Structures are given as structure tokens and as C-alpha cells.
Amino acid sequence: MLENNFYQTTKNIEKAAAYYTDDAHCKRLSELFIFPEGEEVCILEPSAGDGRAVKTVTRKCENRRIFAVELNTEVADTLKNDKEMCEVLNCDFLTTKISRNSFSFCFSNPPYINDEGRMEIEFLKKITNYMMDGGIIVYVIPYIVASSKQF
Secondary structure, three states, X not given: OOOOOOOOOHXXXXXXOXXXXXXXXXXXXXXXXXXXXXXOEEEEEOOOOOOHHHHHHOOOOOOEEEEEEEOOHHHHHHHHOOOOEXXXXXXXXXXXXXXXXXXXXXXXXXXXXXXXXXXXXXXHHHHHHHEEEEEEEEEOOOHHHHOOOOO
């Protein structure tokens, strides 16, 4: 089944089957948010990939601090050299510990692995622990996953 909302590109296949959120959708998502002027916004990206998606979605945020978690060592090393990233952790988000109630915004396109544990649900449970009251979570869910009876 082809999906018209979020799609797989040749580059994604080359990146060890990582399915990054495409730029067009990220730009549209960025139009949905008005970030507070003059206030620091701490942003969590628990499966950052190349970081382009979170940077695009939050592009209108003047004072953003992006904290990224990326499992792939090579990709994480590249992110560590990105001046727009405040901190990059190279680890499995589900096993790492971060201070609770630290983030006011989260962009997440978590891994969707069809197993009994439903990894995307585990990601969401963990993310909610790290969000401040009133924080915003942007959670990318492919149509095929959202429409399945298992979700």
C-alpha cells in the first residue's frame, strides 16, 4: 500500500531503512505552531535521524535548544557537529535517562516495528515523562500504522 502522507525515498533506504519525515510535511507542520518570543524552548527529538525534520518543524522558534537522541553512531556523530543541536546523545532512547519535565516541545518520528511491544507506544510513554505541563508533542504516525487494528 502506498502512503501519500509520509513516504519512503531512495535516501531513506540508503540510511539503514530509516524513514525520515519529508521536508514538505515538516514545512507544513511548522506553520501550525507559534513559539513564544524571547523565551527559551527546550526541544526533544528522541529518534533524530539527520536532524533535518526537527529543525524544519521548529524553524520559526527564535530561541530553541534542540536535544537529540540518535541510535545510529555514524548519524549521531554527524549531528554532534551540527551547530543547531544543543546536545546529541548516541544511545537507545528507550534505555536512556533524561531529567523529567524538561521539554516544552517534542518532535518524534519513532521507529515502527511490528512486534508485540509496539515500540512507538513505548516511545510515547517515555516521552511523556520528559515533557513539561502544557508541552506539545508532535508524533508522526504513518497511515498504515494508525489504521491498523493493532495500534
